[in-house]
Amino acid sequence: MSDDRTFVIIGASQAGGWVAQTLRNEGFEGKVILIGEEPYLPYERPPLSKAALLGEVTVDSTYFWQQEALDEANIEVRLNTRVTAIDRNAKEIEIKGGDRIAYDKLAITTGARVRKLPIEGADLPGVFYLRTMEDTLAIRDAVKDGATAMIVGGGWIGLECAATLTKLGCKSIVVEAADRLCGRAVTPEISDWMLKFHTGHGVDVRLSTGIEKFEGNGQLERAVLPGGDTIDCSIAVVGIGVIANVELAQEAGLEIDNGIVVDNCARTSDPDIVAAGDVTNHPNDLLGRRIRLESYENAQNQGITAGKAMLDKAEPYSEIPWFWSDQFDANLQMIGLPQDWDETATRGDEASNEFVTFYLKNGVIDGAISVNNPRDLRVGKRLMQGKKQVSAAELIDPDTKLQTLLKR
Amino acid sequence: MSEIEYHAVAKTDEIMEEDVKGVFVGDEEIAVFNVKGEYFATHGICTHENVGLADGFVEGDLIECPLHSACFEIKTGKAVNPPAEIDLKIYPVKVEGDTIYVGIEK
Ligand SMILES: Cc1cc2nc3c(=O)[nH]c(=O)nc-3n(C[C@H](O)[C@H](O)[C@H](O)COP(=O)(O)OP(=O)(O)OC[C@H]3O[C@@H](n4cnc5c(N)ncnc54)[C@H](O)[C@@H]3O)c2cc1C
Ligand code: FES
Numbered sequence: 001m002s003d004d005r006t007f008v009i010i011g012a013s014q015a016g017g018w019v020a021q022t023l024r025n026e027g028f029e030g031k032v033i034l035i036g037e038e039p040y041l042p043y044e045r046p047p048l049s050k051a052a053l054l055g056e057v058t059v060d061s062t063y064f065w066q067q068e069a070l071d072e073a074n075i076e077v078r079l080n081t082r083v084t085a086i087d088r089n090a091k092e093i094e095i096k097g098g099d100r101i102a103y104d105k106l107a108i109t110t111g112a113r114v115r116k117l118p119i120e121g122a123d124l125p126g127v128f129y130l131r132t133m134e135d136t137l138a139i140r141d142a143v144k145d146g147a148t149a150m151i152v153g154g155g156w157i158g159l160e161c162a163a164t165l166t167k168l169g170c171k172s173i174v175v176e177a178a179d180r181l182c183g184r185a186v187t188p189e190i191s192d193w194m195l196k197f198h199t200g201h202g203v204d205v206r207l208s209t210g211i212e213k214f215e216g217n218g219q220l221e222r223a224v225l226p227g228g229d230t231i232d233c234s235i236a237v238v239g240i241g242v243i244a245n246v247e248l249a250q251e252a253g254l255e256i257d258n259g260i261v262v263d264n265c266a267r268t269s270d271p272d273i274v275a276a277g278d279v280t281n282h283p284n285d286l287l288g289r290r291i292r293l294e295s296y297e298n299a300q301n302q303g304i305t306a307g308k309a310m311l312d313k314a315e316p317y318s319e320i321p322w323f324w325s326d327q328f329d330a331n332l333q334m335i336g337l338p339q340d341w342d343e344t345a346t347r348g349d350e351a352s353n354e355f356v357t358f359y360l361k362n363g364v365i366d367g368a369i370s371v372n373n374p375r376d377l378r379v380g381k382r383l384m385q386g387k388k389q390v391s392a393a394e395l396i397d398p399d400t401k402l403q404t405l406l407k408r
Numbered sequence: 409m410s411e412i413e414y415h416a417v418a419k420t421d422e423i424m425e426e427d428v429k430g431v432f433v434g435d436e437e438i439a440v441f442n443v444k445g446e447y448f449a450t451h452g453i454c455t456h457e458n459v460g461l462a463d464g465f466v467e468g469d470l471i472e473c474p475l476h477s478a479c480f481e482i483k484t485g486k487a488v489n490p491p492a493e494i495d496l497k498i499y500p501v502k503v504e505g506d507t508i509y510v511g512i513e514k
Contacts, residue, residue, distance in 0.1 A: 018490070296476065297476070300490055300491060324475070324476075331475075375464065375474060378472060378474070378477075379465060403426060
């Protein structure tokens with residue numbers, strides 16, 4: 001009765017962890033080996049720019065599963081272990097140092113790494129990126145009350161970091177190359193709201209600006225702006241996006257196109273290999289196009305999908321993308337990836353920092369973003385899922401109970 | 409054996425169908441629900457992280473956490489989808505007249 005197969009997972013983070021758990025939850029009795037380069041058990045990344053950076057939570061508390069739970073599930077976790085190659089013919093992987101591990105099925109959940117800032121001085125001590133627990137611990141160590149922190153990039157990570165460092169007593173300066181904040185993710189109206197919100201909390205936001213170079217004598221001392229002006233700063237955090245870790249898959253000859261190409265059940269072009277999380281380019285049937293997502297929910301649910309697919313219990317995965325961010329006292333949440341809406345409807349009051357803006361296309365919700373209003377956003381998600389016909393006027397009207405629109 | 413003590417927490421017309429209200433009994437945060445005219449109570453904090461479920465969304469007999477969208481069965485407290493894996497504590501409820509009472513162990 002015993003199953004002598006070995007299922008290997010490369011990348012011991014959220015997606016990989018969920019693949020492993022799902023194998024067990026679905027009754028797989030063979031060997032499960034979860035391999036990761038980092039020194040920690042799979043942990044949540046969202047706190048890295050929030051509670052963990054503030055020092056409010058311990059490293060352990062960010063683990064998705066404690067060691068005992070992984071032991072109990074008989075998941076063999078190999079940390080500090082980098083996989084260097086996938087040999088699809090031999091069905092083996094190679095780890096740094098040369099050891100090889102045979103697999104019957106393989107999951108690639110290698111996520112993404114930060115994009116580096118290609119300027120002079122970017123390698124000075126004091127210049128940080130923010131993707132891993134090590135990054136967060138290092139930034140925390142370097143932060144001193146009253147320090148000036150230069151944040152390069154006004155996207156989600158940059159803004160969360162600006163908020164957290166401000167809370168820690170730093171003077172946060174955000175430089176953003178585009179003419180508005182979070183330009184790739186939100187509409188100009190929301191960018192404006194973010195600008196007001198951050199400025200109101202004391203963040204110095206400079207749009208359409210870059211950093212020419214960093215300078216310092218063995219340690220970051222100042223940033224030089226394009227015109228030659230300088231700003232003294234002792235730390236800098238760069239958040240200018242990530243690059244999917246596709247190299248292993250690419251070298252093994254799997255199909256790559258802005259991520260590892262998978263189908264709606266997380267299967268790659270090799271029948272014995274699945275992939276999930278930030279690293280995949282997957283079809284989303286609800287949106288009718290292929291996407292690569294960098295989100296908590298996708299890492300979890302596509303990970304679960306991939307685990308099932310490894311057991312030949314494939315179930316199509318398609319969800320309305322959902323993302324959240326916490327900045328100062330604002331909880332932002334977004335659904336969908338609206339592209340070409342013809343109307344917007346804002347319910348609540350932007351000035352009071354409690355509202356939700358819906359994007360409508362032909363009378364159907366195509367996406368929404370909420371600030372301190374998670375509940376209305378969730379109703380919006382159901383309305384979007386059900387493709388319910390709604391009007392901007394009724395969405396805006398505070399007397400409309402949104403739930404009643406679901407009954408249509 | 410611990411005894412159950414009932415506390416008045418809300419009026420029936422304060423919680424519409426498919427809705428939730430957060431209340432406190434002493435230090436205990438509790439979420440009170442109306443599912444098809446019947447009232448139920450669970451612990452008010454998600455078992456995943458420290459977030460109030462009263463800001464969540466009720467759909468049928470499920471409550472969805474406002475933070476990471478874990479769902480719990482309102483009647484049983486069962487965690488039905490990740491990231492939550494621990495069930496929610498539930499409390500007995502009784503309605504007398506138009507007042508909802510939640511039973512807490514003494
Ligand atoms: C600071 C921060 C804040 C965030 N906040 C939010 C938020 O508020 N809301 C939200 O929805 N999402 C948020 N996210 C995004 C979310 O955390 C990611 O989408 C999620 O972590 C992706 O999980 P993953 O498992 O696909 O990839 P990753 O978490 O990137 O994990 C990939 C793992 O694979 C390992 N690996 C890669 N190559 C190899 C190799 N060759 N050998 C061995 N191991 C390897 C890596 O070391 C890494 O541990 C945030 C991310 C960051 C960084
Ligand atoms: S806090 Fe409720 S799901 Fe995470």
